[in-house]
Every structure is written in C-alpha cells, then in structure tokens.
Amino acid sequence: MIFGSGKKVLDLANAHYEKVTECYESFCEFMRAYYEPDNDARIYACFEKLDRFEREADELRFQVVDCLLTGTLLPGTRKEILDLSAKVDKIANRAQDIARQMVIEGVELPAEFCEDLLLIVQYTWEQLDCLTSIIEMLFANYEKLVKDHSLIDKVRDYESKVDKLENGMIERAFKMDIPLAEKNHYRYFIRHIANVSDHIENIVDDIQIMMVYRKV
Amino acid sequence: MELVFYITSGVFLGWFLGTQDAANVFGTAVATRVVKYRTAIILTAIFVIIGAFFNGEAGIANVSDYAYESGVQTGMAAFLVMLSAALMCTVMTFLKLTVSTSQCVIGSILGWGAAYGLADFSRTSTFLSAWIITPLGALAVCFILCKLAEKFISGRIQGLVAFDNAVKVTYYAAGILSAYSLGANNVANATGIYAGKLGLLSPTAAVLIGGCAIALGVLTYSKRVMQTVGSRITELSPLTGALVVLACAITVFIYALIGIPVSQSQAVVGAIIGAGLAKGSGQVNFKILRNIFVAWFGTPTLAALFTFLLALLYKHLS
Numbered sequence: 001m002i003f004g005s006g007k008k009v010l011d012l013a014n015a016h017y018e019k020v021t022e023c024y025e026s027f028c029e030f031m032r033a034y035y036e037p038d039n040d041a042r043i044y045a046c047f048e049k050l051d052r053f054e055r056e057a058d059e060l061r062f063q064v065v066d067c068l069l070t071g072t073l074l075p076g077t078r079k080e081i082l083d084l085s086a087k088v089d090k091i092a093n094r095a096q097d098i099a100r101q102m103v104i105e106g107v108e109l110p111a112e113f114c115e116d117l118l119l120i121v122q123y124t125w126e127q128l129d130c131l132t133s134i135i136e137m138l139f140a141n142y143e144k145l146v147k148d149h150s151l152i153d154k155v156r157d158y159e160s161k162v163d164k165l166e167n168g169m170i171e172r173a174f175k176m177d178i179p180l181a182e183k184n185h186y187r188y189f190i191r192h193i194a195n196v197s198d199h200i201e202n203i204v205d206d207i208q209i210m211m212v213y214r215k216v
Numbered sequence: 217m218e219l220v221f222y223i224t225s226g227v228f229l230g231w232f233l234g235t236q237d238a239a240n241v242f243g244t245a246v247a248t249r250v251v252k253y254r255t256a257i258i259l260t261a262i263f264v265i266i267g268a269f270f271n272g273e274a275g276i277a278n279v280s281d282y283a284y285e286s287g288v289q290t291g292m293a294a295f296l297v298m299l300s301a302a303l304m305c306t307v308m309t310f311l312k313l314t315v316s317t318s319q320c321v322i323g324s325i326l327g328w329g330a331a332y333g334l335a336d337f338s339r340t341s342t343f344l345s346a347w348i349i350t351p352l353g354a355l356a357v358c359f360i361l362c363k364l365a366e367k368f369i370s371g372r373i374q375g376l377v378a379f380d381n382a383v384k385v386t387y388y389a390a391g392i393l394s395a396y397s398l399g400a401n402n403v404a405n406a407t408g409i410y411a412g413k414l415g416l417l418s419p420t421a422a423v424l425i426g427g428c429a430i431a432l433g434v435l436t437y438s439k440r441v442m443q444t445v446g447s448r449i450t451e452l453s454p455l456t457g458a459l460v461v462l463a464c465a466i467t468v469f470i471y472a473l474i475g476i477p478v479s480q481s482q483a484v485v486g487a488i489i490g491a492g493l494a495k496g497s498g499q500v501n502f503k504i505l506r507n508i509f510v511a512w513f514g515t516p517t518l519a520a521l522f523t524f525l526l527a528l529l530y531k532h533l534s
C-alpha cells in the first residue's frame with residue numbers, strides 16, 4: 001500500500017508521550033511526598049504509580065515500533081519517530097530509576113536541598129510540557145513550529161535555571177562538613193535528577209535538526 | 217529471418233539502455249526505500265512501452281532519416297552500426313566510463329557516414345547542441361520546481377503524514393513520467409535506424425520492439441545499477457530528490473517531442489546543480505562536469521572511429 005496508516009503511528013506516538021508526561025508527574029508527586037515527614041505509605045503509593053506508568057509507556061513504545069514495522073511512512077520519517085520515541089521514553093526510565101534508588105537505598109538528601117530539588121523537578125516538568133507541545137506541532141503544524149521558537153527558547157531557559165540550581169547545590173554540598181564519600185553521593189543524586197532536564201534539551205536540539213532536514 | 221538477425225543488435229542496445237537508465241527513473245526512490253524495487257521495475261517497464269508507443273515516433277523519424285542520409289541504407293549496415301554502438305557502450309561501461317547510448321548511436325552513424333563519404337556534420341552538430349542544452353535545461357527546470365515547491369508546498373502542508381504522502385506521490389509521479397520519457401526519447405536509439413526510408417520496420421513496429429527491448433532490460437538486469445547510481449542524489453532532502461527526477465523527466469520529454477534522443481544521466485547532473493542553486497548552495501562538482509564535457513565529445517568520437525573502421529572492413533570484405 002502506498003500510503004499506509006501513518007496517522008495510527010502518530011496517534012500511538014502521542015499516546016506514548018502523554019504516558020511519559022504522566023509518569024514524570026507521578027515522579028514530581030513522589031519527590032514532594034519524599035520530603036514530607038512520616039509519609040512512607042504515600043511515598044510507596046507514588047512509586048508504584050510511577051512504576052506502572054513507566055511500564056505502560058514502554059508498552060505504547062513497543063506498539064509504535066510494531067506499527068512502524070508495517071512499512072508505513074518514509075524510511076527517514078520512521079527513523080525520526082523511532083529515535084524520538086526512544087529518547088522521550090528515557091525520561092520515564094530515568095524518573096523511575098531515581099525513584100527506585102531513593103526507595104531501595106533509603107537515600108536521605110539534606111532538608112536544606114528540598115526547596116531547590118523540588119524547584120528542579122518543577123522546572124523539568126515545565127520543560128516536558130513544552131516538549132510535548134513541540135512534538136505535537138512537529139507532527140501537525142510544522143510551519144508554526146518553524147516560525148515560532150518561543151517553546152524551544154522556554155525549554156532552554158528552564159534548562160539554564162536547572163543548571164544554576166544544580167551547581168549551587170553541589171557547591172553547598174562540598175562546603176558541608178561531611179565525609180567526601182557523602183559529598184560525592186549528594187553530587188551523584190543532584191546530577192541524576194538534574195540530568196533529565198539536560199536530556200529534554202537534547203531532544204529539542206534533535207527536533208531542530210529534524211526540522212532543518214525536512215525543509216523543502 | 218534476415219530481419220530478425222538485422223534487428224538483434226538494436227534490440228541488444230535497447231536492452232542495455234534499459235539496464236542502465238532504469239536507475240535514473242526510480243533509482244533514488246528505490247535506494248531510499250520509498251518504492252520497492254519490484255514495484256519500480258514493473259512501473260518502469262509498463263510506462264517505457266507506453267511512452268515509446270505514444271511519443272516515440274518523432275525520435276524514430278529523426279534518427280532513421282539521419283542514418284539513411286549517412287549511408288545506412290541496407291539491413292547489414294544497420295546491424296553493424298548498432299552492433300558498433302552496443303559494443304562501445306558495453307566496453308565503456310565495463311571500463312566504468314560514463315556512457316550515453318544516444319551519443320554512441322549518433323557517433324556510430326556519423327562514423328559509418330564518414331566511411332562512405334556521407335557524413336552530415338551539420339546535422340550531427342544539431343544533436344550535439346541538444347546534448348549540451350540538456351543538463352542546462354534540466355538545471356533551469358529543477359531550479360523553478362524547487363522554488364515553486366518552496367513557495368506553494370512549504371507553507372501549505374503542515375502535517376507529518378501529509379508531507380510524507382506528498383513526497384511519496386511526487387516520487388511515484390516523477391518515476392512514471394521519467395519512465396514514459398525514457399521510452400519516448402530513447403526508443404529511437406534502439407530501433408530508429410531500422411525504420412523510415414530503410415523500411416525494415418514500420419514506425420509502429422519500431423516503437424513497440426524498441427520499447428519492449430528497453431523494458432526487458434529494466435526487468436532483467438537493472439537492480440545493481442539502480443541501487444548504486446540511485447543513491448547518488450539521496451543527500452538531498454526527500455522532496456528535493458523527487459523534484460530532481462521530475463525535472464529530468466520533463467526535460468527529456470521535451471526532447472522526445474522534438475525528436476532528439478538525449479542522455480537522462482546528464483540531465484540528472486544538471487538538475488542536481490539546479491536544486492543546489494535553488495537552495496543557494498552554488499556548489500558544483502567539477503569532476504562530474506568534466507566527465508560530462510568529455511562525454512559530449514569523447515563518446516561520439518570514439519563510437520564514430522570504431523564504426524568507421526568497422527565500415528572500412530565491411531567495404532573491404534564486401
């Protein structure tokens with residue numbers, strides 16, 4: 001068949017991105033719950049919700065791959081959608097990974113980092129919101145995306161803010177009177193949480209490359 | 217039986233033409249996996265025959281007339297001229313040199329004419345000027361198509377799926393028109409020499425036999441060339457690649473209407489430059505241009521020399 005079911009692929013891809021967004025929303029909830037005292041039940045409930053959403057996101061991604069394997073859309077476009085799905089899926093994977101480590105290892109980040117960490121998570125959530133809008137425009141309203149860079153600029157602004165918060169926290173951690181191992185431990189976790197923001201910015205960079213290549 | 221013998225060399229040349237020029241028709245689409253190879257060769261074969269049947273007679277009349285006036289006035293002469301052209305094409309391809317069947321055929325006819333004191337250089341120069349204008353014409357057509365696409369497609373097609381479908385439709389349309397043009401323009405190379413005043417074949421028989429010979433070449437031996445040559449222009453964006461093929465098809469079709477066989481491969485080079493200029497890149501591959509320049513003069517000269525010697529040998533033996 002010449003035209004195939006391209007729309008079905010995009011519908012599945014959009015469903016996948018929405019599921020990843022829900023997953024990260026649960027991660028935000030998880031982080032807020034983590035810093036509330038005596039809240040173990042809620043922490044575990046949030047973690048299980050996050051875990052479930054991550055599995056559902058994976059399931060949707062496999063359906064996208066299955067649909068692409070039927071040969072619908074041009075080979076170049078299939079590769080773009082496949083790469084995009086894989087990269088967006090990593091957001092859910094990383095959120096799940098961070099939450100799992102915190103629950104299993106019982107990580108205790110200092111209370112003085114709470115505000116900044118929650119701010120990082122909030123900014124990353126805003127970036128993800130922009131990203132899903134960018135992808136929606138890429139699929140349905142390409143010309144608008146070419147002309148209007150405001151969402152792309154927003155993603156970059158948030159990433160800069162996250163960088164500043166990240167560096168500030170790491171600096172404070174290394175000034176604390178604690179063993180080096182503990183400082184490195186804090187640095188690892190702060191970076192791990194902040195890297196989701198970097199990853200989203202990288203996805204937006206890749207989308208811009210796709211836009212350049214698609215130009216007539 | 218004699219007729220069958222005389223046309224074998226022309227049929228072979230037609231088959232050879234099909235194996236080589238199929239790459240210019242759907243090569244890019246196959247190399248980028250927009251169109252399956254099997255679909256490509258079936259469509260090419262069908263539309264080559266249709267193009268030859270409906271628009272091949274102008275070229276047949278022109279080439280047959282040129283050949284007759286150059287001394288190709290017997291069946292054996294026609295057989296030897298086409299054999300010489302076919303051998304030249306095969307040897308040059310084997311040596312990995314760029315070859316145009318149109319230029320080989322015209323050169324061979326000229327060589328035969330020279331051996332009999334009937335060489336028509338003024339008419340040959342008409343063909344030569346058409347060969348020179350072909351890549352320039354394709355350049356201009358592709359430039360215009362790219363600018364039109366930028367103006368009318370860029371802002372209009374918003375969705376990813378719609379854009380993909382537009383690219384697919386353009387590739388199919390370009391490929392079909394290209395196949396039609398290939399048949400219409402190049403059938404004269406295969407069997408033009410046997411028609412007209414020589415009268416071995418009627419114009420209808422000439423277009424059908426020539427068209428079928430080209431189609432057979434496409435169906436039986438075009439895969440390797442299609443996949444290697446076809447990937448040559450895949451560095452362009454998907455839609456631009458399709459527009460390059462479309463520009464070549466239009467250019468070659470115009471020459472089919474005029475009745476002068478031209479080279480699709482050289483048209484592709486011109487179209488690619490046109491696409492580059494439309495994007496403001498302005499980069500030209502001078503090595504490829506040099507090869508085309510050498511081909512304009514070198515190919516017909518070599519073919520003429522070889523056929524001249526063959527004609528002298530034939531004269532001596534007969």
